[in-house]
Amino acid sequence: MRNDPRGARVGRDEGEVRAPARGEVYYSEDPRDVGWVRENIPCQTACPAGTNIPGYIRAIIEKQYGGSYEINREANVLPGILGRICSRPCEDVCRHGWPGNGEPVNICHLKRAASDLKSAGHRITESLYTPSGKTVAIVGAGPAGIAAAHDLSLLGHDVTMFERERDPGGMLSYGIPEFRLPREILKVELHNALRLGVELKTGVAVGTGEGEVALSRLLADFDAVLLSTGCMAAIPLPLRGETGGQGEDPVRTTPGVEYGLDFLVEHHRGEKKTVGRRVAVVGAGFTALDCARVARRLGAEEITIHIRTTEKYIPVTKDEIFEAKREGAKIVGLRSPVGLVTDESGALTGVRFVQNRLGGWREGGRRQAIAIEGSEFVEPCDTLLVAIGQKTVNDYLDVELELDRWGNAQVGEGGMTSVEGLFAAGDYVSGAATVIEAVGHGRQVALGLDTWLMGRVRRKEVVRIEPVEGPLRERAFDFIPRQEMPTAALAERFQEPDREVETGLGEDLAFEEAKRCYLCNLKYEIDVDNCIYCRACIEVAPKNCIKLVEGVEIKADGTYGELAEAHEWDHVEAIWIDNNECIRCGACFMVCPTRCISISRNEIVVRDV
Ligand SMILES: Cc1cc2nc3c(=O)[nH]c(=O)nc-3n(C[C@H](O)[C@H](O)[C@H](O)COP(=O)(O)OP(=O)(O)OC[C@H]3O[C@@H](n4cnc5c(N)ncnc54)[C@H](O)[C@@H]3O)c2cc1C
Ligand code: SF4
Ligand code: SF4
Ligand code: SF4
Numbered sequence: 175m176r177n178d179p180r181g182a183r184v185g186r187d188e189g190e191v192r193a194p195a196r197g198e199v200y201y202s203e204d205p206r207d208v209g210w211v212r213e214n215i216p217c218q219t220a221c222p223a224g225t226n227i228p229g230y231i232r233a234i235i236e237k238q239y240g241g242s243y244e245i246n247r248e249a250n251v252l253p254g255i256l257g258r259i260c261s262r263p264c265e266d267v268c269r270h271g272w273p274g275n276g277e278p279v280n281i282c283h284l285k286r287a288a289s290d291l292k293s294a295g296h297r298i299t300e301s302l303y304t305p306s307g308k309t310v311a312i313v314g315a316g317p318a319g320i321a322a323a324h325d326l327s328l329l330g331h332d333v334t335m336f337e338r339e340r341d342p343g344g345m346l347s348y349g350i351p352e353f354r355l356p357r358e359i360l361k362v363e364l365h366n367a368l369r370l371g372v373e374l375k376t377g378v379a380v381g382t383g384e385g386e387v388a389l390s391r392l393l394a395d396f397d398a399v400l401l402s403t404g405c406m407a408a409i410p411l412p413l414r415g416e417t418g419g420q421g422e423d424p425v426r427t428t429p430g431v432e433y434g435l436d437f438l439v440e441h442h443r444g445e446k447k448t449v450g451r452r453v454a455v456v457g458a459g460f461t462a463l464d465c466a467r468v469a470r471r472l473g474a475e476e477i478t479i480h481i482r483t484t485e486k487y488i489p490v491t492k493d494e495i496f497e498a499k500r501e502g503a504k505i506v507g508l509r510s511p512v513g514l515v516t517d518e519s520g521a522l523t524g525v526r527f528v529q530n531r532l533g534g535w536r537e538g539g540r541r542q543a544i545a546i547e548g549s550e551f552v553e554p555c556d557t558l559l560v561a562i563g564q565k566t567v568n569d570y571l572d573v574e575l576e577l578d579r580w581g582n583a584q585v586g587e588g589g590m591t592s593v594e595g596l597f598a599a600g601d602y603v604s605g606a607a608t609v610i611e612a613v614g615h616g617r618q619v620a621l622g623l624d625t626w627l628m629g630r631v632r633r634k635e636v637v638r639i640e641p642v643e644g645p646l647r648e649r650a651f652d653f654i655p656r657q658e659m660p661t662a663a664l665a666e667r668f669q670e671p672d673r674e675v676e677t678g679l680g681e682d683l684a685f686e687e688a689k690r691c692y693l694c695n696l697k698y699e700i701d702v703d704n705c706i707y708c709r710a711c712i713e714v715a716p717k718n719c720i721k722l723v724e725g726v727e728i729k730a731d732g733t734y735g736e737l738a739e740a741h742e743w744d745h746v747e748a749i750w751i752d753n754n755e756c757i758r759c760g761a762c763f764m765v766c767p768t769r770c771i772s773i774s775r776n777e778i779v780v781r782d783v
Pocket of ligand 4: 704
């Protein structure tokens with residue numbers, strides 16, 4: 175029996191939290207254990223697919239690349255793809271990036287390293303459920319639809335996908351350029367995701383036009399239908415066009431001007447796209463940056479990305495901005511386009527902008543841009559690519575669906591829309607987001623759809639707790655600098671436009687980077703009944719991580735309440751490791767004379783109910 179200074183008892187009796195015997199692995203559904211994982215592994219909590227990041231990083235240290243790949247794949251289905259183009263919300267919150275700890279771990283590129291370094295003959299192992307006899311139609315084979323199709327087929331359902339393009343992948347195939355995501359990697363991972371018997375019908379659009387399959391038909395023919403049709407339309411820019419008639423969109427009617435999304439999709443369909451010598455791009459997301467980099471490879475000499483606010487608020491990874499600039503793109507802030515300037519033939523010669531200043535904060539941590547009156551100016555250019563956002567398209571529906579004011583599908587718990595048996599996932603629900611959000615949502619909705627089809631919950635998350643014999647890390651690892659991704663030389667990129675820019679970490683860099691991870695899934699605890707309060711651990715601790723306390727409150731959800739630190743000996747009731755401060759260096763464990771510090775590995779796993 176051990177005293178948990180947080181007030182909870184530790185043992186096997188009812189109401190007690192946990193009591194792993196030495197070496198014993200056990201599974202816990204206690205909300206406090208689940209809460210501990212959510213609170214203490216910030217990277218995993220931030221990952222929309224809940225990827226077990228310390229788990230796969232530890233496998234890289236052990237050079238178990240195939241195992242590392244599988245840990246990833248279990249959560250996010252497409253590790254080789256995401257290891258290249260993920261938006262990396264995990265890195266924003268990584269404990270290694272917290273003040274005083276240095277830079278975040280290069281989590282994303284380690285994911286890619288596991289994928290690159292696994293053996294060529296690596297075999298995927300998945301245990302399939304018995305056939306359920308249920309049929310599901312999925313409309314749209316982007317990352318959300320693919321992730322859902324994978325999980326639903328694994329759960330034994332008969333899945334048919336309808337995709338209007340020639341190839342599956344959605345924006346992975348038709349938006350993101352090959353120099354960021356090689357198509358061979360894409361092909362293999364999409365194939366593996368669908369290999370459990372999903373029937374993929376490409377070149378088949380769901381809609382109301384001739385030769386298209388009606389959604390109402392699918393609802394009649396299948397037990398359930400999932401819409402994952404993404405955000406397929408560019409958000410129009412309200413320009414004062416010097417050409418085009420009343421009501422026409424000058425972006426569509428002026429030679430030399432087009433929407434960035436259409437430009438990229440057509441380019442990836444194999445259409446021949448051309449750009450002028452001077453290219454202006456308007457917008458600040460992935461599409462805008464990809465337009466600039468593709469334009470550079472199509473021969474543009476001067477490329478300027480014009481943004482409303484400033485570079486600080488561009489919602490793409492720092493690497494994307496860095497590489498776009500290295501390839502010659504200029505980013506200029508605080509301006510909004512208001513009109514086009516054309517010559518006598520109607521062709522574009524420039525864009526009229528208004529100067530902005532920064533205003534208040536908007537939702538999502540960005541700033542407002544406020545136009546400055548009388549500040550208009552013209553930037554000359556030959557091509558303008560407009561990439562200010564994407565939205566859903568709903569004219570393919572022949573059933574009435576509740577949509578929000580932006581045209582996104584409204585879903586309830588489990589991902590069901592306002593129509594019984596019709597589910598929706600990915601960008602079609604969230605609005606334009608990211609690949610990992612689409613994958614995470616696709617998986618979550620697949621689980622909701624399965625519950626609805628089967629009339630009961632079949633899988634749920636529990637915490638796997640495994641005692642660990644030693645720290646698994648060394649203090650010296652804390653001083654290793656972040657290992658950055660090597661890239662191809664500029665000349666090579668332009669000679670071979672589809673050549674992958676990021677060349678991979680390789681075994682040595684991956685090993686060095688993996689060692690940096692604190693392995694936040696390791697929980698350090700002090701058995702206060704055996705502690706002699708010698709303070710040896712406090713003396714060696716690199717941070718204010720071990721505290722003498724009057725008491726600590728642990729809430730029902732596993733989070734900690736106010737910590738009452740004791741500053742005088744007669745107030746000390748316990749000694750406690752603050753896992754928020756702990757960087758898992760192992761120093762305390764090594765010096766403790768009574769071996770009363772224990773370490774356990776805590777991981778969320780999915781189990782059958
Ligand atoms: C140029 C560009 C670059 C991007 N770069 C990144 C990046 O680096 N990292 C990142 O995380 N995110 C990036 N994104 C965002 C990311 O690609 C999307 O958030 C993600 O693809 C959304 O997945 P989804 O499955 O919801 O939709 P989509 O990927 O859009 O897939 C929807 C699919 O539905 C199909 N479809 C639509 N209507 C029909 C119909 N009526 N019948 C049949 N099929 C239909 C479409 O053809 C498409 O294949 C980028 C987006 C773009 C446009
Ligand atoms: S140090 Fe490792 S486990 Fe901790 S948040 Fe960063 S990547 Fe995740
Ligand atoms: S392992 Fe021990 S000494 Fe190291 S940071 Fe954590 S509590 Fe402090
Ligand atoms: S080193 Fe061990 S015995 Fe000494 S105070 Fe720390 S936990 Fe207690």
